[in-house]
Structure formats: structure tokens, C-alpha cells
Amino acid sequence: MAARPTTPASPKNVKVNSPVPGTPLFGCEHVQLLLSNSQDVTNSSIQYYKMLLRVIFDKDPLISQTSKASDGQITTSLTSNYLCLQCSAILPEEERVKHGNKKSHRFYVDSRNGSLFCQFCEDFVWDPTLEDLRIRKMGTGSFSNRKRKHEEMFSDAVKDSIKEEQRYINANTTAASCRADGLRGIYNAGATCYQNVVLQSFLHNPLLRNFYLSDGHQSSDCHVPHCLSCAMDDMFQDFYALENTNGYTAANILSGFWISEKKAFENLVTTKEQDAHEFFQFLAEELHERNGDGKRPETGSEHSCNCIIHQTFYGKLQNQTTCQNCGGVTNAVESFLDLSLGLENLARRKSKKEPKTELSLTLQDCLDEEYIKSDKCEYRCRNCNSSQQARRDHSIKLLPNVLSVQLKRFEFKQGGRDRAASKIRTKVQFPLQLNMLPYTTRGQSESASQELNRSCIYDLLSVVEHVGEIDTGHYMSYCRVGDQWFSFNDHRVELANKSAVLGSQAYLLFYIIRSLA
Amino acid sequence: MASSMNSGKAGVINAPDDAGSMDQLAHAVVDDLLYNIVHDLLVKVHRDEKIARAATAAIRVEKLASDASDSSTPDARPDVKVETDAAIYDEGKVLLKGNPLITTKDIVCPRCHLPRLLYPTDGKGARKPDPSIIYCKKRPYIDKPGYDIYGQTWVAQGPGRGKKKKDMEKKVDPNTPADSPTPASEGANTGGGGAASRPPNMLSFPSATCSKCKRCILVTRLNNHMGSCIGNSGRNASRAAAQKISNGNANGNGDGTPPNSQKGTPLPGSRAASPKKRDGDEMDEDEATDNDAHKKKKLKPMVASVNVNKKLIVKPKVGAGTKKEKAQKNDDDDGPTVEVAPKKKITKVSSPAKKLKLGGVKPLMSSPLAKSNGKVTVTSGNTGDDAASESSGTLSSPPAA
Numbered sequence: 035m036a037a038r039p040t041t042p043a044s045p046k047n048v049k050v051n052s053p054v055p056g057t058p059l060f061g062c063e064h065v066q067l068l069l070s071n072s073q074d075v076t077n078s079s080i081q082y083y084k085m086l087l088r089v090i091f092d093k094d095p096l097i098s099q100t101s102k103a104s105d106g107q108i109t110t111s112l113t114s115n116y117l118c119l120q121c122s123a124i125l126p127e128e129e130r131v132k133h134g135n136k137k138s139h140r141f142y143v144d145s146r147n148g149s150l151f152c153q154f155c156e157d158f159v160w161d162p163t164l165e166d167l168r169i170r171k172m173g174t175g176s177f178s179n180r181k182r183k184h185e186e187m188f189s190d191a192v193k194d195s196i197k198e199e200q201r202y203i204n205a206n207t208t209a210a211s212c213r214a215d216g217l218r219g220i221y222n223a224g225a226t227c228y229q230n231v232v233l234q235s236f237l238h239n240p241l242l243r244n245f246y247l248s249d250g251h252q253s254s255d256c257h258v259p260h261c262l263s264c265a266m267d268d269m270f271q272d273f274y275a276l277e278n279t280n281g282y283t284a285a286n287i288l289s290g291f292w293i294s295e296k297k298a299f300e301n302l303v304t305t306k307e308q309d310a311h312e313f314f315q316f317l318a319e320e321l322h323e324r325n326g327d328g329k330r331p332e333t334g335s336e337h338s339c340n341c342i343i344h345q346t347f348y349g350k351l352q353n354q355t356t357c358q359n360c361g362g363v364t365n366a367v368e369s370f371l372d373l374s375l376g377l378e379n380l381a382r383r384k385s386k387k388e389p390k391t392e393l394s395l396t397l398q399d400c401l402d403e404e405y406i407k408s409d410k411c412e413y414r415c416r417n418c419n420s421s422q423q424a425r426r427d428h429s430i431k432l433l434p435n436v437l438s439v440q441l442k443r444f445e446f447k448q449g450g451r452d453r454a455a456s457k458i459r460t461k462v463q464f465p466l467q468l469n470m471l472p473y474t475t476r477g478q479s480e481s482a483s484q485e486l487n488r489s490c491i492y493d494l495l496s497v498v499e500h501v502g503e504i505d506t507g508h509y510m511s512y513c514r515v516g517d518q519w520f521s522f523n524d525h526r527v528e529l530a531n532k533s534a535v536l537g538s539q540a541y542l543l544f545y546i547i548r549s550l551a
Numbered sequence: 552m553a554s555s556m557n558s559g560k561a562g563v564i565n566a567p568d569d570a571g572s573m574d575q576l577a578h579a580v581v582d583d584l585l586y587n588i589v590h591d592l593l594v595k596v597h598r599d600e601k602i603a604r605a606a607t608a609a610i611r612v613e614k615l616a617s618d619a620s621d622s623s624t625p626d627a628r629p630d631v632k633v634e635t636d637a638a639i640y641d642e643g644k645v646l647l648k649g650n651p652l653i654t655t656k657d658i659v660c661p662r663c664h665l666p667r668l669l670y671p672t673d674g675k676g677a678r679k680p681d682p683s684i685i686y687c688k689k690r691p692y693i694d695k696p697g698y699d700i701y702g703q704t705w706v707a708q709g710p711g712r713g714k715k716k717k718d719m720e721k722k723v724d725p726n727t728p729a730d731s732p733t734p735a736s737e738g739a740n741t742g743g744g745g746a747a748s749r750p751p752n753m754l755s756f757p758s759a760t761c762s763k764c765k766r767c768i769l770v771t772r773l774n775n776h777m778g779s780c781i782g783n784s785g786r787n788a789s790r791a792a793a794q795k796i797s798n799g800n801a802n803g804n805g806d807g808t809p810p811n812s813q814k815g816t817p818l819p820g821s822r823a824a825s826p827k828k829r830d831g832d833e834m835d836e837d838e839a840t841d842n843d844a845h846k847k848k849k850l851k852p853m854v855a856s857v858n859v860n861k862k863l864i865v866k867p868k869v870g871a872g873t874k875k876e877k878a879q880k881n882d883d884d885d886g887p888t889v890e891v892a893p894k895k896k897i898t899k900v901s902s903p904a905k906k907l908k909l910g911g912v913k914p915l916m917s918s919p920l921a922k923s924n925g926k927v928t929v930t931s932g933n934t935g936d937d938a939a940s941e942s943s944g945t946l947s948s949p950p951a952a
Contacts, residue, residue, distance in 0.1 A: 055613060058608065160598055160601055212688045280754050527699045
């Protein structure tokens with residue numbers, strides 16, 4: 035705590051900035067007394083709250099979960115303890131009132147989530163200043179925020195001009211209706227459900243949404259005829275600015291899709307049902323070309339660009355090949371748009387092992403198979419100058435902001451007739467929260483710090499489900515908006531609960547990194 | 552932990568009295584975890600609710616303050632002190648009085664400052680809203696089987712609209728569970744074709760404009776239409792190719808008939824649309840235009856083929872340089888000599904207007920056509936000029952081939 039220089043300006047700044055219209059300045063009258071008493075008390079209170087948050091979120095939970103009762107008995111509990119904001123006591127819930135009456139300490143911090151409890155109110159209080167610190171600590175693990183530093187650099191004069199600008203914006207724009215929340219269905223234009231599910235997952239992707247709503251690609255400034263990115267821009271506008279609640283007609287997307295001349299996706303452009311994953315790849319490439327450096331993202335090469343699609347979806351894979359003869363190691367790095375996970379072998383192996391139980395895999399099983407276990411291959415070693423057995427290890431070198439996972443639900447059966455494709459119906463359980471650290475190059479080599487661990491946590495964002503047979507069927511999707519899940523079945527949008535989402539037979543999964551959200 | 556209690560904090564999961572100490576510990580752990588889960592859920596809901604109510608108190612008192620100060624600059628912070636039951640406004644600062652969960656009973660939207668409707672109007676947990684209050688437009692989502700989150704439902708896609716049977720099965724299957732609660736009403740609609748019998752929140756499928764031929768297509772057929780209009784699929788494509796070849800070879804000769812028959816072929820969708828089975832109003836309009844065009848085209852080839860040939864003999868003389876262009880123009884305009892001219896003008900107008908205009912113009916045009924040949928030649932002459940004058944401008948996007 036002492037290491038951190040006391041910056042009287044920083045807590046003061048929080049207060050000065052605080053009078054936001056529409057929110058009270060303090061969480062309750064009592065916090066107001068505490069924080070507006072004198073600058074010293076304010077500073078020490080806020081610093082101490084920060085320290086408690088650090089104890090709670092960075093240190094071993096054993097510390098904050100262990101309390102000493104008044105009779106000297108030391109207990110570690112699973113349920114919340116209360117950390118006194120005015121002294122170093124850690125108390126179980128029962129002791130809190132006693133401590134408060136004895137010492138007149140009235141503020142406590144919940145040991146499991148860092149929330150502030152006011153004993154006068156006998157309630158949790160959500161003070162804007164302190165809550166801001168807590169949220170930031172939980173999200174990114176640090177209190178500082180680049181934006182804030184940026185703001186501080188501005189002199190007051192610039193601040194005034196920002197205010198002026200705000201006034202200008204208020205006077206010259208109309209706010210979108212409160213109804214426009216981006217929840218609309220998309221009509222099926224005749225076997226286009228494979229497009230709709232991908233479009234919905236793009237629409238509810240916060241990164242893409244912010245890009246398009248902040249005029250990342252203005253359709254009025256773009257002169258490319260039948261530009262798909264313009265069509266996306268129009269669609270985002272229609273979803274987030276209009277009050278309409280009926281379905282959306284993705285006519286421009288569709289015509290852009292028909293007009294687009296991409297050799298690789300030529301056979302995708304038909305009136306027939308198609309693969310949603312292929313459409314996802316198509317859309318990603320097309321939008322990359324419209325927004326990025328225009329180079330074709332060649333798979334297999336380490337191509338990187340700063341377009342929104344690359345920033346959102348692309349990560350890097352590392353393939354390490356170790357020669358079994360000389361031990362020489364070659365590394366190859368390639369960028370990826372999504373992770374394709376095979377189910378076929380895993381399902382077969384597992385059903386042999388446990389033939390009776392109903393087959394069910396977890397997403398982690400599939401990831402383990404692909405990115406932790408190594409496989410063998412033939413390889414021409416430069417050192418040995420001959421063809422050798424080699425071991426290959428795959429790992430993820432750079433995680434994307436939005437991780438897209440495809441579960442390969444198709445296999446070719448060597449049946450009596452020709453090789454016919456069939457669908458793998460194996461249930462794959464996937465978590466709402468996914469830690470990717472074990473699959474990264476760094477996670478496999480180093481012992482991971484809590485910070486690194488936190489930066490690899492992903493939250494489920496949307497799920498694309500396929501029902502029906504391999505050659506015909508229907509796509510539906512689930513997307514999360516805030517904490518609420520919605521199911522999208524073409525033009526029909528319904529509320530969905532988590533169990534429905536997790537019980538679905540997922541084909542595509544989109545996870546978003548937590549530290550960003 | 553494993554003290555004298557044989558349960559955790561929640562006290563829900565109790566170990567039997569004769570359980571061993573490990574057993575008791577396990578029960579206590581599960582019980583504590585249950586307590587934590589409930590605690591976390593409650594804290595989250597509590598936080599959302601309390602912050603929203605505190606904001607409500609703040610917004611209310613700010614409103615009062617700005618009313619009290621009635622200064623000319625609305626966004627400047629008035630230097631007044633106003634007090635409500637829930638908050639104090641003091642020189643730009645809002646200070647809470649008491650616990651907002653007790654002092655404030657409802658929630659106003661932080662953006663539009665209208666009260667939020669707190670219960671859905673239909674389905675699970677529904678309550679009747681107070682009709683005298685104007686609520687914020689963001690409403691709780693409706694959870695009702697067969698209806699979407701806004702309480703809307705759709706006219707089911709029934710058979711008999713030019714859909715292949717296979718398509719139908721495919722499309723309806725996944726929907727059936729959701730649709731099943733309202734089969735009666737939907738059945739009535741498709742059968743009777745009465746838009747009036749439909750509940751107000753039941754929507755029909757809209758139409759969209761094809762970006763290439765600017766025709767209005769029912770959304771469910773859009774993909775198929777684009778396939779034949781833009782993409783090279785469908786039988787029209789082969790005809791288009793045949794047409795191109797014939798145009799390239801002989802200007803005047805072979806072009807009279809093939810385009811006609813092609814034009815006469817209706818859109819893939821509109822073919823089987825039998826009027827009595829239609830249901831949507833928009834669709835009615837839409838198909839009406841389609842059907843009209845269809846009927847007219849069926850009429851015309853007989854009349855027009857005569858005229859067109861006549862005209863085509865005249866045409867080449869007019870402009871020798873642009874002969875091919877114009878001929879082609881006329882080919883495209885083909886039988887519709889009568890019909891296409893208005894259409895052309897209209898393509899320049901925005902699409903909704905186009906639909907209306909087409910509807911209005913048609914009866915005018917079709918009646919002389921039916922009456923006598925003499926009149927038609929006049930109109931066809933006009934359209935010919937029209938087409939010629941416009942040919943340079945619109946050549947890039949000829950009517951659908």
C-alpha cells in the first residue's frame with residue numbers, strides 16, 4: 035500500500051468528475067459522510083478499499099475467508115466474511131454487528147465479491163466511486179485505466195471544449211429509441227438460415243457492433259458497388275437505431291453474397307442449404323477485404339492486418355515439429371480464424387472405452403486432443419537430411435478477442451455404398467466460461483500467474499445449432515445480450531434460458547474474452 | 552467448519568444425526584455452496600435494482616431542480632437546492648436520502664426519463680400496465696410459447712404458394728413446436744385469406760426489392776429470385792445465354808419470340824400463387840402486380856409479336872450506329888412495349904412509389920391493348936422513343952433477363 039504513492043489528486047478527481055446527471059454522487063448518506071469529511075479521510079478510505087480489493091481478488095482467497103472471532107477462534111469459511119474498511123479486522127457475518135457497535139466502524143467489504151456493506155443502512159451500497167474501482171479490479175485486474183490517463187492529460191480548456199462538443203452532439207443528433215436494442219429476427223429468404231445464424235452472431239458481437247455503430251465503415255462514403263460491409267453497416271443501423279420489432283430482410287447482404295465473386299466460395303452461392311461455417315468464413319474474408327488491407331488472408335501464412343475482422347476473430351497457432359532423430363525443432367506460426375475440432379476419433383475412442391454410457395464429450399476434451407496432445411508425422415528434417423519420424427505439438431500462440439470454435443459434426447462413413455457423409459450427433463458439453471490458458475504456448479511452458487490466467491478467460495457469446503440431417507436441416511442460434519440469452523430462429527426471437535443454450539447440439543461456438551467486456 | 556452444526560449456513564442440506572464427521576462435513580460444504588450461489592444471485596439483482604432506483608431518485612430531483620430554476624440554458628447546472636423524499640439536489644450534486652430501495656418505488660429510464668414498465672404485458676408473469684402512464688419503450692420481454700419476445704407471431708407459411716413440397720417440410724419442421732399453439736387461427740387465415748380475422752400482433756412476411764431488377768419479391772422467395780436474377784442458376788440463365796447468342800448472331804430475326812416467352816415465364820415463386828390461398832395484405836398487393844404482369848404478358852405476345860416485328864423493321868433505320876443497342880433494348884422491352892415504358896420511368900423513382908404506380912398505370916395500359924391494335928401501335932411508338940432516349944442511361948441494368 036505504501037508503495038503506491040498517495041496521489042491526492044486521483045481520489046479527488048473521482049469526486050470532481052462524479053456529478054453525472056442521472057446518478058447520485060454517493061451510494062448512501064453514510065458513505066457521503068465518510069468521503070466528504072476531509073480530503074485525508076477520503077484518500078485513506080479509498081486507498082484502503084483498493085487494498086482490500088487487491089487482497090480479495092489477487093491474493094489467495096484463504097486470507098479473506100479466514101476470520102478471527104472475538105473469542106480468538108480462527109475459522110475459514112466458504113461463505114462471505116466481512117473486511118472492515120476502517121481497521122484490519124476480518125469478521126464473519128455474525129460478528130459484524132458486534133464489531134460495529136464496539137468500534138463504531140460502519141463499513142465492511144464482502145470477502146467474495148468486494149461489495150461495500152453499510153451498517154447504518156443494513157444494506158449493500160453501490161457507491162459510484164467505489165463501485166467503479168471494484169468493477170475495474172474484477173474486469174482487468176488493475177485500477178488504472180488508459181482512458182483516464184488520457185483524460186488527465188487534457189487541460190481544462192480542452193475539457194470545456196469536450197463539454198461544448200457534447201452539447202453540440204445533443205443538439206444535433208437524435209438518440210436512438212429505447213426500444214432499439216438490436217433484438218430482431220432475420221427472415222428466411224428461402225434456405226438462408228445458415229446465413230441468418232452467422233449474421234445474428236455478428237450482430238450481437240460487441241466488437242463488431244461498436245465498429246459499425248461508430249461509423250467504422252460508412253455506407254454513405256463507400257463506393258464499392260454491392261459492398262457487403264455496407265450491407266452490414268445498414269443492417270447494424272436497422273437493428274440498433276430503428277424501433278421495428280419485426281424481422282429484418284437481409285436483401286442487401288443476400289445480393290452482395292450473390293454478386294460476390296469469390297472463387298473459393300463459388301459453390302456456396304446457390305439457392306440450396308449450405309454450411310453455416312463456410313458462410314462465416316466467407317463473410318469474414320469478404321469483410322476483411324472491404325475493411326482491411328485488401329490482401330487475401332491466406333490460411334497457413336502469418337498474415338496479420340488491422341481490420342476489424344482480424345482484430346476480432348484472428349489468432350495465431352504455433353506448430354512445433356520435433357525431429358525424433360536429431361531433436362531439432364522447427365516452429366511454424368499461422369493465423370487462424372477459428373478452431374475446428376474433430377469429434378470423430380474422440381467419439382469412437384470414448385465409445386469403445388465406455389460402451390454402455392451415453393456418449394458425451396466436453397469441449398475441453400476436444401481442445402485437449404487438438405492442442406495438448408501431440409501427434410506423430412513423417413517429416414523431412416533439414417539436419418538429418420532425410421525423412422524422419424517427428425512429433426508435432428500444436429498450441430495457440432495468440433488468442434483472439436472472439437474465439438470461434440467449430441465442432442466438426444460430419445464424418446465420412448465407409449459404408450456399403452459410396453462414402454457418404456453423415457452427421458455426428460455426439461453431445462458435446464461446453465461451458466459458459468472457458469479458460470484457454472492450458473492450450474496456449476505460454477500456458478504450456480510457464481507456470482501461470484493469476485493475472486495471465488485471468489486474461490485467458492472467455493465467456494460464451496453465441497451458439498449456432500444445427501438440427502436435422504447432414505444434407506438438410508435447420509440452423510438456429512442463441513446469443514447472449516448482457517446476461518440474458520435469446521434464441522433466434524429466423525425471424526422469431528424468443529427468450530432462452532441457460533439450460534436450453536447449454537443443452538443445444540452446438541455446431542459453432544463463439545466465445546468472447548472476458549477482460550475486454 | 553465442521554463444528555457442532557451438521558449443516559452449513561443455509562441450513563437446507565442437513566446431515567442425518569448419526570452421520571460420520573466426513574459425512575457431516577460434506578453436507579456442510581454443499582450447504583455453504585448453495586448459500587453462496589443464492590447470495591451471489593441476490594447481490595446481483597440487488598445491485599441492479601438499487602442502482603436503478605438511486606438513478607431514478609436522482610433524475611426526479613434533477614428534473615425538479617431544472618423546473619425550479621427555469622433558466623434559459625437547460626443544460627447548465629442550476630444553483631438551487633431542491634429536495635424530494637429520496638434525494639437532495641444541491642448545486643449540481645445529487646445526494647441520496649435514505650435507502651433508495653425504500654424511498655423510490657419505480658424505475659425511470661435513464662435515457663428518455665419515462666417510467667419503465669416492470670412486468671411483461673403478456674405471457675409468463677404478465678400484469679396489466681396502467682393505461683394512463685406513458686412508459687419507456689424498452690419493455691420487459693414476453694415469454695409466451697408461440698410468440699416472440701415482443702409478443703408477435705407470424706402467419707405460417709402454408710402450402711400452395713409456389714413452394715415445393717420438399718421446401719415446405721424443411722422449413723416448417725423446426726417451427727412446428729413453436730407454431731403449434733396457434734394452428735387454428737393460422738389455419739383459418741390461410742384458408743379464408745382474411746386479413747381481418749388475424750390478431751393485431753400477427754405479422755405477415757414482407758416483400759423486399761431485388762437490388763438488380765428492382766422488383767418486389769416476397770422475402771421468402773428472395774433467395775430463389777436472386778439465384779435466377781443475379782446468379783447463374785435456374786432455367787432462366789440458360790435462356791438468357793441463348794438469348795445472348797441469338798442477339799449476337801442476328802439482330803432483327805431471332806429475337807422477337809424467345810425473349811417474349813422468357814418474359815412470359817413468371818418468377819419462380821409467383822407461378823403457383825393461387826389467389827384464393829393468399830393471406831397477407833402486402834402479399835396480396837405484391838402478387839397482384841405479379842399476376843397482372845403475368846396475365847398481361849400472356850396476352851401480349853400475340854398482339855405484340857405482330858407489332859414488335861413491325862417496329863423492328865422501322866427501328867434500324869432510325870439509328871444505324873446504335874442499332875444493336877436499341878434493338879436489344881427493344882428486345883428486352885419486347886412484348887411489354889406497352890408495359891415496360893412506365894416501368895422504366897419508375898425505376899428512377901424510389902421503390903415503394905414504384906409499386907403504387909405500377910398498380911395505377913396498368914389498368915390504363917391494358918385496356919387499350921385489349922381493345923384494338925391501332926392504339927397499341929401508337930403507344931408502342933412512344934415507348935420505342937422512350938426506350939431509345941433512355942437507352943444510354945439504363946443500359947447498364949437492363950430488365951431482368
